[in-house]
Amino acid sequence: MTTQVTDHRGGVWSIAVPIPDNPLGHTLVHLLETDRGPVLIDTGWDDPDSWDTLVAGVTACGYAVADLHGVLITHHHPDHHGLSAKVREASGAWIAMHAADTAVVRRTREAEPGRWLDYLLAKLTAAGAPEDHLTPLREARTAGRGRRLPGRRAALPDRGIEPGELLDLPGRRLRALWTPGHTPGHVCLHLEERHPAPETAGAAGGRGRLFSGDHLLPGITPHIGLYEDPDDRESTDPLGDYLDSLERVGRLAPAEVLPAHQHAFTDAEGRVGELIAHHEERLSKLRALLREPRTLWQLAVAMEWNRPWDRIPYGSRNIAVSEAEAHLRRLVKLGHAERVPGSDPATYRAV
Secondary structure (H helix, E strand, O other): OOOOEEEOOOOEEEEEEEOOOOOOOEEEEEEEOOOOOOEEEOOOOOOHHHHHHHHHHHHHOOOOHHHOOEEEOOOOOHHHHOOHHHHHHHHOOEEEEOHHHHHHHHHHHHOOHHHHHHHHHHHHHHOOOOHHHHHHHHHHHHOOOOOOOOOOOOOOOOEEOOOOOEOOOOOOOEEEEEOOOOOOOOEEEEEOOOOOOHHHHHHHHHHOEEEEEOOOOOOOOOOOOOOOOOOOOOOOOHHHHHHHHHHHHHHHOOOEEEEOOOOOEOOHHHHHHHHHHHHHHHHHHHHHHOOOOEEHHHHHHHOOOOOOHHHOOHHHHHHHHHHHHHHHHHHHHOOOEEEOOOOOOOEEEEO
């Protein structure tokens, strides 16, 4: 096992914790030194090799896992929150997360797995999914297999992260920035301290560094799908939330971004501009597709993905439909698309 640890200087380290069987490869877990002991930002996937890598990484930073004082979770996804319970068990560290994502964790822990299958079946039926896609889900439901959601062993956070809050980390200035979109409670964390390497950060060094989680990545567009909740009847707008959050991060203009995947980078403003332009182009293409009325499933099939639709795995098609709906909801909210009255399954057209 090789452990990739990077010293970002100024008491900031990153540990590349592997994600099993995932093209992303790893999660960059960050360790922040404080006067009360080290604090982790995210923890990585709940897997024995990932745990061993995290422990070795903390050791390489000069600490033992037992020294950890706390854990700040950027969002609830299992490649970020998965090992939190093991960290807390080994160290007694507190676990902090935004309330909106804590609610998701609680719901996931308490939900009957079959209920999620019912929800997924209802959503896909309403989207106009073909029978050959629905049949395996119906068979699983009949057999009582249910849908096992990842992250059930992750810790229930015992602290909140309030938007705009200067976190209680002695010796550091770390401020929470609520950036919903990828998840409803995603947070970025702004280290309001002069960059320790002004030769690379230049005049912007005084704007500090941003731990961006999945919100802002150097070469990946994060998934923007629905905020899944079987009990929620409110029509949310995750893509609108994400674009608003991006603009706020762009105005912050940190000297350097420390994301949870890929690598650290500068020019946050430029990357924000690229992502906003990407989604504007995608919305424009969707609006063009809707000149011909389509169901949500038909829209997803017609959209551009990183591979042809017939090569997208079964489970990933469900994620694609969720992302298509997030974009469709944005078009409807902007007044650029509407549901065809009386259509069943629901069909949409451009306005």
